[in-house]
Amino acid sequence: MDVFTALADPTRRALLAKLQDEGECDVGELVAAHEVSQPAISRHLRVLLDAGLVSVRQHGRRRHYRVQPDGLLPLISYLTGFWDQRLTALESVLDGLKEQP
Amino acid sequence: MTYAYDLQRDLASPPGHVWRALTEAELLSRWFMACDQDLDTLPIGGTFTLTDPDAKGWSGILDGHLLERNAPDRLVYRTDERDGSSSTTLTWTLTATEHGTRLQLHHAGWEGLRGFMTAQFLRMGWRSLIAKNLTELLHTIDR
Numbered sequence: 604m605d606v607f608t609a610l611a612d613p614t615r616r617a618l619l620a621k622l623q624d625e626g627e628c629d630v631g632e633l634v635a636a637h638e639v640s641q642p643a644i645s646r647h648l649r650v651l652l653d654a655g656l657v658s659v660r661q662h663g664r665r666r667h668y669r670v671q672p673d674g675l676l677p678l679i680s681y682l683t684g685f686w687d688q689r690l691t692a693l694e695s696v697l698d699g700l701k702e703q704p
Numbered sequence: 705m706t707y708a709y710d711l712q713r714d715l716a717s718p719p720g721h722v723w724r725a726l727t728e729a730e731l732l733s734r735w736f737m738a739c740d741q742d743l744d745t746l747p748i749g750g751t752f753t754l755t756d757p758d759a760k761g762w763s764g765i766l767d768g769h770l771l772e773r774n775a776p777d778r779l780v781y782r783t784d785e786r787d788g789s790s791s792t793t794l795t796w797t798l799t800a801t802e803h804g805t806r807l808q809l810h811h812a813g814w815e816g817l818r819g820f821m822t823a824q825f826l827r828m829g830w831r832s833l834i835a836k837n838l839t840e841l842l843h844t845i846d847r
Contacts, residue, residue, distance in 0.1 A: 611789075690713050692735035693807075696725050697717040 606677045609654035614639060615647050622657060622670045629665045708812035716804040723776035726796055737766070743779065746770050754783065763787040782813075790814065 609615055614637065621636050622628055630648070634641045648668060651657040655674035660667045715722055725731045727744035732754075741752035747770075754766040765786035771793070772780035779796045792813035799806040 686711055689736055690711075693713075693725055694715065696731055696735045697715060697721050700721045700724065700731075701717060 604650050604653050606654045606656060606674060609650050609656055612647070612650075614643075615651055618644070618647055618651065619656060619670060622668055627660075627667045627669045629662075629667050631665075633668070708810060708814065711809040711811070713807050714801060714804065715807055719776040719798045719800050719805045722798050722805045722807055723779075726779055726798075727773075727775075739768075743770060743773070743781070744775065748773060752781075763789070 610619075617637060618633060621633060625632070628636075630641060630644055633648070634644050637644065639647075648657065648659075651668075652659060656671055657668050657674070658671045660669070723744070725735065727742065729739045729742050732739040732743075737754040737756045739752060739754050741750065743752065746752060750770050752768040752770065754768055756764040758764070763786045766783040767786060769782045769784075770780075771782060772778065777798055780793065782791065782793045784791045790813075792811060795810040795812070797808040797810070799808070
């Protein structure tokens, strides 16, 4: 799943915010913080992992999750590309207006 | 908590031309998004729709509400994403310069984590178009 779809869900954004605040959490801590069932949290974490937005570290029997900032690069390049494209297109529209009488 | 970002570009055209590109439906559709109303004649408080068929990561449909218009200096409208996921306000400011027009956009009302990231990334990306100090930036989220 891509980063756009992954971030479209409010629970997944809340999980990312929690991980950002705490640095690192295991599943139990995330379940306690979000009042969502453990299977649901695990599914969301799987999506975030697939999108490259979090990484996981095995510590004993527990899996610890943390934010993987590089995962956001596609979002950044889309957003910056959006405005760069738009304003470049604006310049060509304006060039067209200049040629009108 | 909501966030905003600002963009600015110096254009080699007079404010009158830039104003037309920002308000006429036909011109808007050629550079920004398809628009179903002419914003230069729509009454203040009137509604319009902006659509982007190539949108990625959002619905691509914005319900617009015209809030303020002072030709050719200032245009303000709110855009509500059709799926309810955001409601933001765009303030366009045009200033005559020696060579044309300085166009500024203040885009405010981004909420939560996604809003913060969007605002920060656009601000940052605008300078360099390259993500810098991303890890450091993310450590400041919601603090």
